[in-house]
Amino acid sequence: MADTTLLLGQTLSFRADPFAAGVAESAVHVRHGGVALRDGLIQETGTADELRARHPGATVRDYGDGLITAGFIDAHAHFPQTAMIASWGKRLIDWLNTYTFPEEMRFADATYAAEIAARYFDLVLANGTTTVCSFCTIHPESVDAYFSEAQARGLRMLGGKTCMDRNAPEGLRDTPQSAYDDSKALLEKWHGAGRLSYVITPRFSPTSTPEQLAAMGALWAEHPDCLMQTHLSEQVDEVAWARSLFPEARDYLDTYECHGLLGAGAVFGHAIHLEPRERARLKEADASLVHCPTSNTFIGSGLFDMDGLMREGQRIGLATDTGGGSSFSMLRTMAAAYEVAQLRGRALHPAELYWLATQGAARALRLDHRIGNLAPGIEADLVVLDLASTPAIAQRSTRANDIWEALFPTIMMGDDRAVSAVWAGGRCVQPAASAG
Ligand SMILES: [Zn+2]
Structure with missing residues (x-):
């Protein structure tokens, strides 16, 4: 059995949803x-002194003022679009x-698919993301590349x-039967x-x-323990297109609902x-x-109604939607969520943003009992943030009076330079040099 490892620093966790319970009651x-880690799980959380006293033989990694939290969870992405981000x-x-x-066409080649999968996981781990729910391409090779790479790295990935069997180019279309059989x-x-x-x-x-x-819908009915993911109501033109293709449907959602694709475990990207x-x-x-x-600002889709939908x-979870999204970073994604909500008249609290990128996204993927928090029994997928990672952030955070003032500049201005370390399944995976 592996020994206990203690990670010491500031810690941030959640005992409730801050949207429902308020910040003071939740964070x-x-x-x-x-955090004490053992056998790939979080064994215990507490103060540094308590943990040192209780685990005298543990291996200790002291991150000083570093902020230890659950790793980020990206609830919607397209790993095959890695090489065409920011087009x-x-x-x-x-x-x-x-x-x-045209880019997705290239994933018929298993070698190319494997190369991009490796590059993708390097990028997301460097940004502190430990779980992604990704679309692959129509090619089974793309799915094998994605999961093989995730498995080799010991990551929790979906x-x-x-x-697709229409309105896509030759070479990117399957059929109802082959889609069912391959899936x-x-x-x-x-x-x-x-x-x-x-x-x-x-x-x-x-x-x-x-x-x-x-x-x-038939496949999902046979495997109800799987999630079902798709896109819903991203752009006004797309909604009109979906309605024209399904004239009998009551609305866009009904095109899914009437085919058995609405239920607990359905995960709809965008929903604007x-x-x-x-x-x-x-x-x-x-x-x-x-x-x-x-993604919604980059492709000009619209402003998600976070406040109304939460009420x-x-x-609701949070995601990059790379490569429609313009960043692999969930910090940048939280900043954009803040900006979009501001344009709708609601200033999201840093605790709400952080919850969306960890527990909220885990809950959207129905994995909040396994990942997305610091608590005993939760899988040891963690990020350690440097809250003074650039001169601009450092000069602001030194004036902070509490953790939220200290964290918010990193949410708004931080990137992969703010990620000091990443742990996945109880192992340090970032920086790679200290992996073990
Ligand atoms: Zn998408």
Whole structure:
């Protein structure tokens, strides 16, 4: 059995949802705190002195003033779009045709898929992200590359084969039957292997026929322990397109609902331009909505109604949506969520932003009992932040009167330079030189 490791520093964890319970009742900050890790799990949290006294033989990593928290969780991303992030100047449908589809075509090549998967996990770990829920491409090779790389690194990752059988170029289309067969084979191969979860993944209604959506619904009914991810109501033009392709549907959400693709475990990216019926049904079904703010501003999609949707009690996570999103960093993503909410008249508290990027995203992926917090029994996926990582941040944070004033400059101005260390499954994976 492995020995106990103590990570010492400031700690930040949550005992409740700050949107529902308020910041004071939910966030727990310990100025001189620590986390005891054993067998890949968090064994205990407490003050540094308590933990040192209780674990005299433990290996100690003292991070000083570093802030130890749960690793970031990115609830919606496209790892195959890594190499085309920050492509200029298009709206959603043109952007897909001009940049995304030609790049995704390359993932038929297993060697290329493996190269990008390795590069992608290097980038997300450098940014402190320990779990991602990713779309792959239509090629099974892309799913194998993603999960093989995650498994080799001992990471908790979710993903699935993106299914499309219309309105996509030759070479990026499957069929209802092949989408079902390939997804099922990949699910049986990867779901529950190590810390991996397969996610049933129709891209979105405009690129699937009703027959393909029905096949995905049938697969989900056979495997209800899997999540189902797709896109919903990202841009006004896209909503009109979806409605025109499914004239009998009551609204965009109904194109999924009537094919068995709405329920607990459904994870909808974007969800910006929602009708009242859609909001009511999403809540009733306990589906998850994923806010992708850097993508929504970059592609010009619109302003997610965080305040209104939270007050309705919707289940909401946060995500980069790379490469539609313009950053791999969940710090930058929190900053964009702050800016989008400000444009709707609501200043999100740093505790709310941090909760969205950890516990909220874990809850959206129905993994909050395993990841996204510092608590006994939670998997030891952690990030250590330097709250003075650049001169501009350092000169601001020295004036801070509390943890929120100390943390907010890093949320707004921080990037991968703020990430001092990353632990995954109880092992230090970043910086790589100290891995062991
Ligand atoms: Zn997306």
